[in-house]
Amino acid sequence: MCNLVPTVRALQRHWPEARLTWIIGKGEHSLLAGLSGVEFVVYDKSTxxxxxxxxxxxxxxxxFDVLLHMQQSLRASLLSLGLKADVRVGYDKARAKDAQHWFTHRHLAPHPRAHVLESFLDFARLLGVxxxxxxWQLPIPAVAFDEARALSGEAPYLVINPCSSMRLRNFRNWSAEGYASVIEHAWVHHGLKTVLTGGSSTQERELGERIQALCRPDTVIDAIGGTSLKGLLALIQRARLLVAPDTGPVHMANALGTPALGLYATSNVDRAGPYLWRAFAVDRYPEAVRTYMHKAPEELSWGQRVRHPDAMSLIRAEDVIERLDALLVQSPVPQDTESRADEA
Structure with a gap:
């Protein structure tokens, strides 16, 4: 969702009078509700x-004059059949999944090895933008900042979102010991407490508990399962830095201008990393491909993941700490973040 918003803003600049309708899931809507100039139609996938x-x-x-078919799934393609549109635009055949090109009239120009954000911008390019x-200008209401302050207080802090989403053979999570080392370094050398964030799943809560057991009690604030999505946006907006594996909050940080330190070994940072902060990611994907798939990265199809439970162990705590130090040195303490968000 965060990677798609710049395309929406580009369309709005080009056609300021155009009506933009975004068909969106319930959870995604709770993140983007209030996005200026967009009419949301909420679709509950469970129905x-x-x-x-x-x-x-x-x-x-x-x-609709144009339907931009930007979600690659058979369910989205079936849903699109019941919508009236003069032109239906989808991905080129090389990027299309689930036979999406069968459901569209016009296809994007080929764009090999594109980042997800660039793939979305290709829709605007095709339309002549x-x-x-x-x-981005993501809307964050005042109540979300109140929620964030109640959790974090007023002192500077960093956010660690240690888990990625629950999926089959999802091996994107780093170790509790690694995160604990980063938390200790941030406290001792930068005076920063760490706010742990995430959903309320058993996996996320258990990893959070393991991390906290390895840390001094006064260095960690447990917010796992304790925020709304808007509250999470506010927490990230006010943070000095976010550390996370390949998961949504790295893109939320990217959209908000908060430095994002991504941890990548099972997925390609050049395709799925935080767009503006890819150079600061700890990237062990090429090494993981060679170690566990016995291939060179260029031999894989674009976006192919390393499905091995040990891949993230290639990331060393000292590598993460080095990148953290570099980001904190170049990134000033956020000032008046709520006012800036309100203005946006």
Whole structure:
């Protein structure tokens, strides 16, 4: 979602009077609700065909000039069939998944080895938009900043979101011991407490508990399962730095201008890393490909993951600490972040 917003902003600059309708999931909507100039139509994925029919009925009297088919899934393609649109734009055949190109009229120009954010911008490029400067302006309400302050206090801090999403054969998470070393260094050398964030799943809570057991009690604030998505945005906006594996909060930080230190070994940082902070990521993907797949990275298809449980062990605590120090030196303490968010 965060990687897609710059495309929305580019379209708005090019056609300021255009009506933009975004069909979006419930969880994603809770993150982006209030995005200026966008009419959201919320689709509950759990409702299946009945939900699709309800959405089709809601938009029965609307005919779109262009439908940008930006979600690559068979469910999204089926949903698109019930929408009236003069032109349907999808990915080129090399990037299309789940036979998406069968459901669209026009296809993007090939763009090999593109970052996810650049792939979204390709939709604006096809429509003739030339100003592709990056702009997010994510809305964060005052109540979300109140939520963040109640958790973190007023002193500077960093955020660690230690877990990625729950998926089959998902080996993107780093070790509790590694995170504990980073937390200790941030406290001793920078005077920064760490706020742990994440969802309320058993996996996330258990990893958070293991991390805290290895740390001094006064150095960690446990916010795992304790924030709304808007509250998480506010926490990240106010933070000095965010550390996380390949997961949504690195892109939230990227969108908010907060330095993002990504930890990558199972996925390619050049495709899925925090766009503006890729140079600061700890990138062990090439090494993991050679070690566990016995291939050179260029032999893999773009975006192919390393599905090995030991891949993230290639990341060393000293590498993360080195990048953390470099980012903290170049990044000033955030000032008046709530005012800046309100202005945006």
């Amino acid at each position: 299946g065909l009945a939900g699709m029919r309800a959405l089709w009925q809601e938009l029965a009297d609307t005919r 030339e100003d592709l400067s990056l702009d």
